[in-house]
Amino acid sequence: MRKKIVAGNWKMNLTLAQGEQLINDILAAGLKLEEGQEVVVATPFPYLTKAKSLLQHHPGFYLAAQNCYSEKSGAFTGEVSAEMLKSVGVDYVILGHSERREYFKESNEALAKKVDLVLANGLKPIFCCGEPLEVRQAETQNEYVAKQLEESLYHLTAEQLKDVVIAYEPIWAIGTGLTASAQQAQDMHAFIRAQIAGKYGREAALGLSILYGGSAKPSNAKELFSSPDVDGGLIGGASLVAADFAAIVKSF
Numbered sequence: 001m002r003k004k005i006v007a008g009n010w011k012m013n014l015t016l017a018q019g020e021q022l023i024n025d026i027l028a029a030g031l032k033l034e035e036g037q038e039v040v041v042a043t044p045f046p047y048l049t050k051a052k053s054l055l056q057h058h059p060g061f062y063l064a065a066q067n068c069y070s071e072k073s074g075a076f077t078g079e080v081s082a083e084m085l086k087s088v089g090v091d092y093v094i095l096g097h098s099e100r101r102e103y104f105k106e107s108n109e110a111l112a113k114k115v116d117l118v119l120a121n122g123l124k125p126i127f128c129c130g131e132p133l134e135v136r137q138a139e140t141q142n143e144y145v146a147k148q149l150e151e152s153l154y155h156l157t158a159e160q161l162k163d164v165v166i167a168y169e170p171i172w173a174i175g176t177g178l179t180a181s182a183q184q185a186q187d188m189h190a191f192i193r194a195q196i197a198g199k200y201g202r203e204a205a206l207g208l209s210i211l212y213g214g215s216a217k218p219s220n221a222k223e224l225f226s227s228p229d230v231d232g233g234l235i236g237g238a239s240l241v242a243a244d245f246a247a248i249v250k251s252f
């Protein structure tokens with residue numbers, strides 16, 4: 001079902017005590033979530049259990065991990081499986097963030113395997129896509145994103161796709177202070193929805209939540225979220241400040 005989602009991606013920031021404080025501050029911010037609105041917090045792995053205990057009795061608040069490994073289990077020192085994430089109460093898993101694609105060389109093919117493992121464990125992927133600056137400058141962003149979707153998602157059944165959330169994160173807008181304009185975001189979100197409609201049908205496309213990520217902040221969230229195909233945001237820097245994150249959630 002299509003939902004409005006604001007997800008905070010903490011990335012590799014905060015200590016446990018700081019993270020605990022941040023969640024408590026967000027919970028104390030008096031956010032009133034309506035039916036179909038969700039707040040998701042994506043903490044580093046070591047904080048997931050603690051974060052779960054803080055969030056679990058708050059309807060509408062969900063927990064995400066920022067990654068998982070592309071194999072089920074075994075001798076993969078330092079890696080974390082989807083099954084492990086499920087066992088500590090995770091709801092969503094961010095997959096294919098551009099930082100992981102860039103620094104850890106995650107391919108569309110490896111991401112397809114991660115998507116499968118996440119879904120097989122009853123978790124929901126927040127699948128990230130988005131183009132680098134040179135692709136945007138060459139005006140080939142649609143082809144670029146279409147390929148990401150095709151190679152990582154299109155092996156799924158329509159039933160499986162119902163549990164997938166897509167986040168469009170233009171790389172040139174991540175952590176740069178440069179935000180896609182509301183029109184640029186809307187255009188890409190509409191394109192993604194049309195691609196999904198072409199592959200899975202109109203009903204599936206209308207049921208899909210597509211989040212925008214890239215320098216979203218309190219001052220631009222309302223405009224971004226007011227576009228018809230933008231169903232919320234995946235927030236980096238501003239998710240580390242409770243007042244900013246809460247203000248963005250209030251922009252639903």
Ligand SMILES: O=C(CO)COP(=O)(O)O
Nearest residue numbers: 009174175214215236237
């Ligand atoms: O990468 C992002 C969220 O996953 C966006 O990060 P910023 O909001 O810091 O630009």
